[in-house]
Amino acid sequence: MEFKKIIKTIFFTEILKGMALTFKSMLSPAVTRQYPEEKHPAMPGFRGLHALVVDPATGKEKCIACGLCAAICPSQCIYIYSTEGPDNKKFAERYEIELTRCIYCAFCVEACPVGAIVLTEHYEYTDYSREALYMTKEKLMANWNKYMAGPKGEEYFKKFWHPTADDYRAYDGQPMFRKREG
């Protein structure tokens, strides 16, 4: 025991081991990403900026203003003001999210019965003002068109968002449903 310790102390084996690692790393390629020059691609299912899903058929939001997302939101940062639309249907006059308070838990996505609110992969939206981080309905719908419209959104619906409505057979345009057979 004693002898081993003496050898270690005299020949700095520990330090040499450490230096060996240093040299190895020096020669291998760097892993640090030079953000923001170099972007980080989001992993599939990343929970970033919110978007309100736009129905491609109508160009309007899919949201039916049920308020469930706002009800479940643990930080209570979704504000919905609904009213009766010209077609006598319910719609959200104002749909707002205070991003500064959101904890990106995606409960809202889970709660939504029709798959109308989602978290996109986009995460670069820091700003100096609070207003810029206060999402209105228009901004949220623009987010969808910008980041998720088309096949990407469809893909996400299949893999991650999966609204309750998909498990049920909707009937006559009603928002809710009966369990699918099989």
Add this chain to the structure above:
Amino acid sequence: MITITINNKEIRLERPVTVLEAAKANGIKIPHFCHHGILEQWGGCRMCLVEVEKMPRLQTACTLFVTDGMVVMTESETISNARRSVLEFILINHPLDCPVCDKAGECKLQDYVMQYGPTAGRFKEPKIRHPEGLNDPLIVRNQERCIMCTRCVRMCSGIQGASAIAVTNRGNHSSMEPFSGERFDCEYCGNCLTVCPVGAIMSRLHRYSYRSWQVTDEIQTVCPFCGVGCTMIAQVRDNALMRVVPKLGLGSNKGLLCNRGRFGYEYVGSGERLKNPLIKKNGKLQPASWEEALDTVASRLKDIKNSSGGNAIAGIAGARCTNEDNYAFQKLIRGLGSNNIDSIARMGFAGGQRIFEGMLGPGVTSTPLSGIADSDAVLVVGGDPSEVNPVLGVHIRMAFKKGAKVITIGHAPGLGRHRTAGLLPHPQADGVVMGGLISAILKDKKSLPGGNRPLEEKITVMHLPSADDAAAACKLSAEDIGRLAKQLAGASSVSIVVGREAGGNKDTAMLVSVLSYILNARIYLMSERPNEQGLVDMGCLPDMLPGGRPLAEEGLRKKCGASWGIDIPADEGLTLMEMIQAASSGGIKAMYVMGENPAFNLPDTKNTEEALRRLDFLVVQDIFMTETARMADVVLPALSWIEKDGTYTNAERKIQRLKKAISITGMEDWKIVAEVGKRIGLKMPYGKAADIMKEIARVSPLHAGLTYADIEGGDNLWPYKGEPHKNWFSFPELSADAFTSPAEEGLCLMLEKPLFHSGTLSRKSPALNSISPEAVLRLSPATASGLNLKDGDFAKVSTEKGSLSLKVKIDRGIDGPAAFVSNNFEGRGLFSLTGYRLDPVTKSPLTEGRQISIEKE
């Protein structure tokens, strides 16, 4: 004593009740749809099934009465299965609309499905579709959601008495049909909405604008429309009034409301609300700052006081302002050296009450509403309670359903289907019929009850007409009068409901007192405005100080004056109509009007307007630009009922709290008055409404020591906490012509008190306007066909005073040769057609000049 066991818990009961009630009283919840505390039992939904020992099948707890030794289980495997099946059946057709249904969150079906329900149905058949009924202006029916509990039907026919809906069709296809305006008798009380356990009947007003859990605040307050003073809950989100709902069992209304209370609140958010003080400059009202407006009011009033004396100033207090507002207001006017203070209560309420109290003792009209439904006989005179005080009317209907005799004198179409007899003398001959009734009852009873000597002496010299004479004078049948007299005399518990017209006429009011005395009946005085009683109690009368203390008693006057730091003038002031007359002759130079619209609400509109125009200075304090405000020199914007704290005193003489639920910029009436008061040197150090209540409790012997806490604690019935005034007795003389019926023949113009409107407030309420948008001329089918008029025709109605062109509406509820016009719509009020004469004692204006001619246009 009955002992039963529910869920192994022993329960003792005084009297047999249903298992459901027994369980509820002991905190055990049994799910139910069709049972409802205030409705008749039905036992149709099968949700309340329970197991009872020794009974082979599950029993419905809502219809099963307890018996001694009964052992009940409310939860078990079998019961859960049964309930799940019930829910599965309901869900065969019930759409799963929860995400867009306004009821979600407070829906019984939703809750029970969460608790017991099936996650998936087994039925493959398509659901029955039933398009949402969107053609009704106030009530949305979604019959897909109806679970056929029939609560609404039982409410509508059993309690409200309107019978406007029924179950139509059978089985799967049944639905509740129909609402829709006057065609189908719907009174838009909305009480069916209150009891519907699901979202099948909902209010259109706040449709889709909220989720029940978004309510941030619930404030219990009192309805701003009439003197019943129904308790209601205002629900608020983000400083906006979301909806007004009743709470079953709460208040004298027990959770019932009428259409005004339920649907009329939208005026609060009306864009036409006054926002800035206005001052007339160069003949036009222009926005000004509060400072400028208040200074102008104070300095002009002071100038007029200095130049023409305090008696040249008059004040009209507001029947929709709180006690606190009115107390401060009369203090201001008296501080200006004038007793010229009166209000719309002069139209019948104040005078009638004075006579009843004078003849029968103080507090006779302090009668709890619940007494009506327990009466054996109800006599209605001088108005239609179902329209003036709708919830009081509902109580009369309930009494009728329980078998009470309901007798109406005069027009009361709202009780058309709920009365045993209706007498229709000439509108000015109520007294004759009453005289005949009294003498017939006295003949029946043989002697006076004894007890009130002075009154009995009075009765013996009244020269009452015999039933035969009375009948002959009013062209009624003597037999009818005799029969009704027998019914009244035979009843052990009688209620007399008196309207404005009867209260304002001293002869009728005296006869009501006599009748009430000999029958030992309770008197209910209808009150058209929410705080008429408060006006009386707060001393907004030319001859009374706060607490019902007569001005004439020097000691009381001095004491009151000393506590305010002023000398209250000893001379009685002018009453409402006398003020108007004095204004037109120049005796009154300045007038301060708070929360009232005299230019429209007083008879003989044209002359009243003329008189107001002659004033040197007119201040109007209101929430809307009324006819009177347009003539004013200064207009001060006040707050509406939901924006301020305070108290109202209702027709039962119950003082109730009003609470601030939302705040907008502006000033409470009392605050404006206090600001003016300070500027003329009065001591009005009020920071909040409670400060005024403290002063009232000090100054008014009737409210001695009363606090808001007492009021909320239920210590709120007359005589509040104080002492009523003792030396009351005063008997006016009957007029010489008290028992003669006017000889005039032909069509008679009558004031319609529409169920759907009240005046300044209801006019600005979109919901009420949508069901009753314009002034109409109501005629009975016979009268209309005699004049060759059809529904929707236009007719010109003329009297000596003027004429109006109105749309004809044929109303089957009207009997006899009468034409009804309301006084609610701008420029089309009945008061522009009629004149008045003052009653010598009550000083109420009695309508004159009812003779009309109608021409088709």
